[in-house]
Amino acid sequence: MKQFAIAIHGGAGAIPRSVMGAENEKNYKKGLEEALLAGDTILSAGGNALDAVEAAVNKLEDNPLFNAGRGAVFTNGGTNELDASIMDGKNLMAGAVTGIKNVKNPVSLARVVMEKSEHVFLSGAGAMEFAKKMNLEFAPDEYFFVQDRYDQLLQARESDQVVLDHGNTRGATGTPNSKKGTVGAVALDVFGNIAAATSTGGMTNKKFGRVGDSPIIGAGTYANNNTCAISCTGHGEFFIRSVVAYDISCLMEYKGLSLKEACDIVVYQKLVKIGGEGGLVAIDAKGNIEMPFNSEGMYRAMRKSGGEIYLGIYKDPAHS
Ligand code: ASP
Numbered sequence: 494m495k496q497f498a499i500a501i502h503g504g505a506g507a508i509p510r511s512v513m514g515a516e517n518e519k520n521y522k523k524g525l526e527e528a529l530l531a532g533d534t535i536l537s538a539g540g541n542a543l544d545a546v547e548a549a550v551n552k553l554e555d556n557p558l559f560n561a562g563r564g565a566v567f568t569n570g571g572t573n574e575l576d577a578s579i580m581d582g583k584n585l586m587a588g589a590v591t592g593i594k595n596v597k598n599p600v601s602l603a604r605v606v607m608e609k610s611e612h613v614f615l616s617g618a619g620a621m622e623f624a625k626k627m628n629l630e631f632a633p634d635e636y637f638f639v640q641d642r643y644d645q646l647l648q649a650r651e652s653d654q655v656v657l658d659h660g661n662t663r664g665a666t667g668t669p670n671s672k673k674g675t676v677g678a679v680a681l682d683v684f685g686n687i688a689a690a691t692s693t694g695g696m697t698n699k700k701f702g703r704v705g706d707s708p709i710i711g712a713g714t715y716a717n718n719n720t721c722a723i724s725c726t727g728h729g730e731f732f733i734r735s736v737v738a739y740d741i742s743c744l745m746e747y748k749g750l751s752l753k754e755a756c757d758i759v760v761y762q763k764l765v766k767i768g769g770e771g772g773l774v775a776i777d778a779k780g781n782i783e784m785p786f787n788s789e790g791m792y793r794a795m796r797k798s799g800g801e802i803y804l805g806i807y808k809d810p811a812h813s
């Protein structure tokens with residue numbers, strides 16, 4: 494049997510166990526599992542990696558527990574501005590959108606940009622005009638509103654900080670709802686192709702049209718059959734400056750490092766050196782998966798060729 498595999502994340506950061514509680518942990522894991530299975534079902538039926546990563550990310554975008562699509566964090570202006578990207582490792586095709594509003598599934602718009610436009614990266618009003626033309630589903634502001642997110646904004650505004658959704662601070666309500674973030678997926682299909690996708694609301698209280706790493710090909714997302722597929726989560730400014738996803742690919746391509754060696758250098762050495770908190774999910778064409786993070790936790794899940802489902806939030810020596 495040809496192998497297939499998928500790994501997803503729902504954001505990296507500090508998620509104190511004391512704040513989490515068993516019930517919440519269960520809900521997050523359920524959300525992760527549903528998303529993982531959405532992609533896995535496609536792969537096990539012989540579908541392609543691109544469809545699998547889009548389906549997994551769509552599930553996480555629809556789940557208000559995660560900072561993407563519904564449940565996205567608020568900008569300083571009290572709006573939800575969404576970023577997403579997708580890349581096909583088979584042919585290096587890519588699509589991305591930034592600063593869009595009211596599009597229900599931003600990663601699907603990124604995919605349409607990749608497949609139906611002659612461009613790679615669309616922003617703001619233009620991207621939304623394209624979404625309308627392509628008949629993507631729109632949702633009203635209320636659909637995206639989550640009270641805990643809004644409380645987070647009020648708190649961040651008070652201290653004039655731009656806050657990583659799952660950063661080291663407690664949300665205004667003190668619930669762990671404020672401790673999760675960006676979502677993403679990487680997959681290998683039975684044809685030997687890999688793909689990556691990422692979607693986010695960015696950082697709470699972001700201003701001036703701030704763009705993070707998530708929609709930037711090479712920084713937050715990258716896929717190349719010859720090396721790896723990567724989806725990142727963390728403090729975007731550091732991930733942009735470190736060109737994280739492409740750096741891992743380059744270490745594999747130019748230095749001949751394994752996926753694990755390349756991920757370890759970037760996440761545990763290079764990012765740490767400049768103070769970049771976060772993590773990523775990574776896969777190569779042999780079906781190896783890595784899910785490193787230098788934050789206290791990262792919502793993550795993976796499954797290889799219909800085998801055991803792994804779900805994790807905190808550090809786990811067997812899988813980190
Ligand atoms: N990387 C995202 C950004 O900086 C945030 C996150 O991963 O939660 O926009």
